[in-house]
Amino acid sequence: EAGVVQSPRYKIIEKKQPVAFWCNPISGHNTLYWYRQNLGQGPELLIRYENEEAVDDSQLPKDRFSAERLKGVDSTLKIQPAELGDSAVYLCASSLVTAGEYEQYFGPGTRLTVT
Amino acid sequence: AQSVTQPDIHITVSEGASLELRCNYSYGATPYLFWYVQSPGQGLQLLLKYFSGDTLVQGIKGFEAEFKRSQSSFNLRKPSVHWSDAAEYFCAVAGNFGNEKLTFGTGTRLTIIP
Numbered sequence: 001e002a003g004v005v006q007s008p009r010y011k012i013i014e015k016k017q018p019v020a021f022w023c024n025p026i027s028g029h030n031t032l033y034w035y036r037q038n039l040g041q042g043p044e045l046l047i048r049y050e051n052e053e054a055v056d057d058s059q060l061p062k063d064r065f066s067a068e069r070l071k072g073v074d075s076t077l078k079i080q081p082a083e084l085g086d087s088a089v090y091l092c093a094s095s096l097v098t099a100g101e102y103e104q105y106f107g108p109g110t111r112l113t114v115t
Numbered sequence: 116a117q118s119v120t121q122p123d124i125h126i127t128v129s130e131g132a133s134l135e136l137r138c139n140y141s142y143g144a145t146p147y148l149f150w151y152v153q154s155p156g157q158g159l160q161l162l163l164k165y166f167s168g169d170t171l172v173q174g175i176k177g178f179e180a181e182f183k184r185s186q187s188s189f190n191l192r193k194p195s196v197h198w199s200d201a202a203e204y205f206c207a208v209a210g211n212f213g214n215e216k217l218t219f220g221t222g223t224r225l226t227i228i229p
Contacts, residue, residue: 041221041222042220043205048215091158103161105161107158108156
């Protein structure tokens with residue numbers, strides 16, 4: 001079974017430029033998450049989707065960040081314009097429910113460097 | 116608000132020695148607790164989870180963790196570490212049977228010396 005796929009793995013951009021990250025969750029996983037992991041920290045949730053619906057986007061900086069999950073499968077996270085403080089690893093996860101319990105499976109992440 | 120504290124930023128142990136990584140959580144309802152491991156340049160891999168029942172849970176790679184409600188702790192243990200265990204370890208808490216955001220600690224970096 002394929003895991004969560006993310007691309008690109010690495011991205012270097014100049015500040016004020018736009019950037020987009022793509023995530024393909026594990027087949028059959030209805031819930032998809034985007035986390036941001038700053039250096040030396042644990043991941044923090046940006047947004048959570050149930051199928052196509054964003055059910056928790058309270059931590060998403062909506063002035064510059066946007067996300068979509070068309071057709072309830074793949075998802076894209078966009079930053080426009082990027083700032084120096086956006087340098088981080090962006091992790092996508094999807095979850096499966098088994099007997100009422102959820103496990104989140106993480107992709108390898110996209111490491112963003114803003115210069 | 117929920118939170119997780121991992122008091123040890125960095126731990127060094129000798130190969131073959133035992134290991135215990137500490138985790139304390141704060142959560143107002145029934146906590147669902149997880150330990151993840153992250154190797155350099157890799158995503159997070161689930162080691163084990165606690166939802167209910169037996170407070171001592173077994174995970175992959177020989178790890179186990181014990182849930183102690185009275186101490187709000189969920190410490191990770193391994194009786195004998197291998198060089199391949201060197202990585203960053205994260206404790207996390209979630210609600211609603213895990214179908215909510217994971218709140219992570221800041222992680223503990225484990226170094227193994229020969």
